[in-house]
Structures are given as C-alpha cells and as structure tokens.
Amino acid sequence: MKYLSTRDPAVSVTAAQAIVRGISAEGGLFLPESIPSVTPDELRELCALSYVERAERILAPYLSDFSAEELADCVRGAYGAQFAAKEIAPLAQLDENTHMLELFHGPTCAFKDMALQLLPRLLTVSAKKTGAGELVILVATSGDTGKAALEGFRDVPGTRVLVFYPSEGVSPMQRLQMVTQEGGNVGVCAVRGNFDDAQTGVKEIFTDGAVLAKLAERSLAFSSANSINWGRLAPQIAYYFSAYCDLVNIGSIRLGDKINFVVPTGNFGNILAAYYAREMGLPIGKLICASNQNRVLTDFLQSGTYNARRSFFTTISPSMDILISSNLERLLFLLSGKDTRRLADWMRSLRDNGEYTVPPLLRTKLQELFWAGSCGEEDTRAAITRTWRDNAYLCDPHTAVGVDVLRQYRAATGDTATAVVAATASPFKFVTPVLEALGYVPPAGDDEFSLAERLAAETAQPCPSGLLALRGKPVLFPSVCSKGDMRGALWSLPGGYVGARHDVPLPPRYFS
Ligand SMILES: *Cc1c(COP(=O)(O)O)cnc(C)c1O
Numbered sequence: 001m002k003y004l005s006t007r008d009p010a011v012s013v014t015a016a017q018a019i020v021r022g023i024s025a026e027g028g029l030f031l032p033e034s035i036p037s038v039t040p041d042e043l044r045e046l047c048a049l050s051y052v053e054r055a056e057r058i059l060a061p062y063l064s065d066f067s068a069e070e071l072a073d074c075v076r077g078a079y080g081a082q083f084a085a086k087e088i089a090p091l092a093q094l095d096e097n098t099h100m101l102e103l104f105h106g107p108t109c110a111f112k113d114m115a116l117q118l119l120p121r122l123l124t125v126s127a128k129k130t131g132a133g134e135l136v137i138l139v140a141t142s143g144d145t146g147k148a149a150l151e152g153f154r155d156v157p158g159t160r161v162l163v164f165y166p167s168e169g170v171s172p173m174q175r176l177q178m179v180t181q182e183g184g185n186v187g188v189c190a191v192r193g194n195f196d197d198a199q200t201g202v203k204e205i206f207t208d209g210a211v212l213a214k215l216a217e218r219s220l221a222f223s224s225a226n227s228i229n230w231g232r233l234a235p236q237i238a239y240y241f242s243a244y245c246d247l248v249n250i251g252s253i254r255l256g257d258k259i260n261f262v263v264p265t266g267n268f269g270n271i272l273a274a275y276y277a278r279e280m281g282l283p284i285g286k287l288i289c290a291s292n293q294n295r296v297l298t299d300f301l302q303s304g305t306y307n308a309r310r311s312f313f314t315t316i317s318p319s320m321d322i323l324i325s326s327n328l329e330r331l332l333f334l335l336s337g338k339d340t341r342r343l344a345d346w347m348r349s350l351r352d353n354g355e356y357t358v359p360p361l362l363r364t365k366l367q368e369l370f371w372a373g374s375c376g377e378e379d380t381r382a383a384i385t386r387t388w389r390d391n392a393y394l395c396d397p398h399t400a401v402g403v404d405v406l407r408q409y410r411a412a413t414g415d416t417a418t419a420v421v422a423a424t425a426s427p428f429k430f431v432t433p434v435l436e437a438l439g440y441v442p443p444a445g446d447d448e449f450s451l452a453e454r455l456a457a458e459t460a461q462p463c464p465s466g467l468l469a470l471r472g473k474p475v476l477f478p479s480v481c482s483k484g485d486m487r488g489a490l491w492s493l494p495g496g497y498v499g500a501r502h503d504v505p506l507p508p509r510y511f512s
Contacts, residue, residue: 007029016125115231171432206224285415310323317396
C-alpha cells in the first residue's frame with residue numbers, strides 16, 4: 001500500500017515512511033492510496049477472533065510493508081496487560097438499542113491509548129525500515145494525547161518525546177498526569193494559549209527549515225504522535241469492527257445489520273477512523289459527529305462553510321476544545337475526488353481568512369454520511385446526571401456529549417437503529433464536573449485524589465489505579481512558555497531538550 005499526500009499529487013511513500021515523517025513536507029497529510037475492503041465472510045470470521053487478532057487483520061493491508069511477524073509483535077505488545085479490561089475495548093449496554101464502546105481502559109484512561117500504545121511500536125519498526133535516525137516526537141495536546149504519548153514513548157530507544165499543552169485548557173488530573181511524567185526521554189511544557197495555538201505552533205516548528213537543519217546536524221528528525229500521523233489513525237479503525245462483532249456475538253444485531261456510531265469529536269481523528277471502517281465494508285448507517293460548545297464541525301457539516309473565526313470556549317470536555325480540526329482535510333480530500341489543488345486552496349483560505357466553503361455537491365455527500373450535533377455545558381452536565389440516574393452508567397463529560405447528541409439525532413430523525421457511542425475517557429479524569437453533575441458540591445480545597453475517592457464512594461465504581469498512583473508524585477515539568485517561545489523550549493526544556501544523549505539518565509536535580 002502506497003500513501004499519498006492531500007496537498008501534493010507527486011507524493012507517494014510507503015506506510016513506514018508515512019509513519020516516520022508524520023506529515024508531508026509541503027504540509028499535507030498522508031493517507032492510503034486506496035481503501036482495502038472486508039467482505040461479509042471476512043467480517044463473519046472476525047467475529048470469532050480476539051481483539052488482538054481482529055486488529056491484526058484490519059491493519060495488515062494498510063501496513064503491507066510490515067511482515068506478518070512484525071505486525072503481530074507490534075499489536076500483541078500494544079494490547080496486553082497494560083489494559084485493565086481483558087477485552088481491551090469492551091461494550092457496555094446503556095439501554096435496549098444503545099451501547100457504549102469503552103475505549104478508556106488503557107494506562108492513561110482515555111481512548112488515545114488505543115492508538116498510542118501501538119504507534120511507538122509501529123514507529124520503531126518503521127524507523128528501522130527507512131533508516132531514520134533518532135526521532136523527536138513533537139506533540140500538541142488538548143489533554144489526553146499528551147499523556148498517552150508520554151506513556152507510549154517513555155524510554156523507547158531511538159525516540160524522545162516533547163509535549164506542549166495549553167496552560168489553561170486541561171483538567172487538573174490531565175495536567176498532573178503530564179507534569180509528573182517519568183522517563184529519560186520525555187519533556188512537557190505548558191503554552192500560554194489554547195489547543196489551536198499549541199497545534200499551530202507545533203505544525204510551524206515541523207516545517208521550519210532552520211529548526212530542521214539544526215536537528216539534522218544532530219542526526220535527529222521530527223515525527224508526530226498527533227492524529228495527523230496515519231499511524232495514529234489506523235489502529236482506531238480496528239475497534240469499530242471489534243464493536244460490531246461483539247454486538248453480533250451477544251445477539252444484539254445480526255451480521256449485516258446497519259448500526260450507527262456516535263463519536264465525541266475534536267480533531268476529527270476518531271470519527272475519520274469510523275468513516276474508514278464504513279468504507280472498508282462495515283455496515284454503518286450514519287456517523288454521528290458530536291461536538292461540545294465549540295461547534296465548528298456542527299456548523300460546517302450543516303452549512304458547508306468551515307468558519308474558525310469565532311469565540312473559543314474552555315469547556316468541561318477540554319479534549320474537544322478545538323476550532324481547527326486537522327483530520328477533516330483527509331475526508332475532504334477523499335470526497336472531492338483527491339483534488340490536491342482544491343484542498344491546498346481551502347487550507348490556505350483557512351489559514352489566511354479563517355474560513356472556506358465547500359461546493360453544494362460535496363456538502364450533500366457529507367450530509368449523507370454524517371449527522372452533526374453539539375451539546376453545550378448545561379446539557380453535558382444534564383446528560384451525565386441522566387445516564388447515571390436512568391441507566392446506572394457513569395459518563396465522563398466527553399462521552400456525555402456523545403450521549404446527548406445521540407438523543408438529539410433520534411429525536412430529529414426518528415432513526416432508532418442500534419447505536420454505539422464511543423466512550424472516550426474515564427470519568428475519573430474529570431472528577432469535579434462529574435461530581436457536580438451527580439449533585440455533590442466539592443468542598444473548596446479538596447485535592448483531585450480526595451475527589452476521586454469521593455466519586456468512587458458515591459458511585460461504587462473503582463478509580464483507575466493509574467490515576468491514584470499519581471498522588472504525591474513530584475512535579476517534574478513546571479515550565480510554561482508563550483506561543484512564540486515554543487521553538488526555544490525545544491532546545492532548552494529539561495528532559496526533553498533534544499540535544500541530550502538518550503542513554504545518559506539525567507540527574508533528578510536537573511528537573512527542579
Ligand atoms: C481526543 C479526545 C476526543 C476527540 O477525538 P478526536 O479524534 O480528536 O476527534 C474526544 N474525547 C476524548 C476524551 C479525547 O481525549
């Protein structure tokens with residue numbers, strides 16, 4: 001399988017090259033030249049398999065330059081004992097025709113682990129194949145990617161990882177997860193600004209000639225762990241197939257029945273993976289795109305105009321606080337007949353004017369595939385309250401946005417087909433809003449861990465051990481920089497400073 005770029009028709013690379021580079025030199029995103037298909041018979045076979053085996057089958061045609069053995073090693077290593085659920089991505093039933101696909105049982109308690117436990121392994125194999133030197137993984141995070149990347153890449157030989165997060169844009173638990181990160185090849189820095197500032201800064205560093213030259217002098221090269229990297233997206237396709245098979249196995253649907261997926265969306269990575277599953281032949285009716293108060297995607301899918309010039313809201317579902325949704329570029333490329341010129345024009349218009357409009361025909365295609373809805377703060381809280389009261393199911397705020405948008409979809413369309421909501425994070429990562437939605441007013445001054453214990457006691461649900469283990473850990477990364485200083489942070493950040501030799505452990509005092 002060869003990979004194309006969304007912005008340059010001359011680009012053609014292998015999967016390994018696409019994964020190592022992360023983003024194409026001219027700024028386009030890589031994507032496979034064709035979409036492999038899964039026949040109904042193959043789907044039936046998948047139903048008899050474990051999660052690991054399903055993932056191997058789904059990924060194999062995308063990673064045709066990997067040997068079966070290499071792929072098996074990567075996948076088995078990724079989905080092992082570090083997941084708290086042996087099914088890896090189990091379903092939980094909410095009501096008669098609604099199921100939750102729990103993607104948060106990995107080490108950092110968000111769905112990002114589903115990809116970021118696998119990506120470092122794919123990247124290590126890819127780096128060997130392409131002869132890449134040491135890789136610097138630059139990450140912009142809206143909260144969950146950062147920790148999942150740090151955990152996935154910590155002490156992986158031949159890599160260093162540097163994470164930028166918005167100083168005011170993450171939950172206290174998300175921040176604690178990152179600033180206490182251990183490992184000899186990691187760095188973390190807060191950026192004064194929002195996620196879009198961090199993401200734009202990282203994209204600029206990626207293509208800055210002077211920075212690239214300085215890296216090359218030291219035999220270092222950039223790669224990305226954001227969902228702009230195809231190696232982040234591909235692993236996510238597998239769980240849509242897996243959820244479908246599980247529904248067949250428990251008798252909720254028959255093989256061939258169409259189901260709807262609801263995806264709490266920010267950067268459009270997770271829902272794009274669902275689109276790929278649909279194009280591969282998974283019987284999916286609608287892909288329901290759920291946004292929070294930052295409803296740029298809802299407006300786009302409804303109107304055909306993408307307009308990022310609007311107020312940015314900091315919400316209780318911070319991992320979806322995004323106005324520039326990177327992976328939409330891949331979808332538009334596919335739906336516009338792989339027209340690199342038009343894509344480049346739209347992306348230039350987005351950068352220069354903050355907006356672009358797609359032609360009516362393309363808007364119609366989008367609306368056949370997707371239904372979009374958004375959910376404000378009060379409705380998010382109400383959805384947490386309701387699912388707990390009526391279904392005894394505890395949602396985190398991101399998942400609650402999905403649950404509420406599904407309610408809106410059913411009310412608007414009357415389509416009551418079986419639906420699966422992607423449950424993207426553990427409620428214990430967002431204890432304050434979840435406790436408040438349950439009617440508990442946290443006393444001022446209670447720390448995150450007391451609150452987590454309180455939530456566990458109120459709901460008789462266990463707090464994930466990975467979160468409890470953060471209690472008392474020293475803050476190793478207190479640094480905050482401005483947008484303009486991100487390049488500087490690259491060279492000077494404790495632990496993450498890329499000039500350091502990977503195999504020399506830094507003395508603990510270095511961090512203080
Ligand atoms: C990242 C994230 C999302 C948004 O996913 P995208 O792939 O960026 O659309 C939703 N919920 C949670 C908890 C996340 O961490």
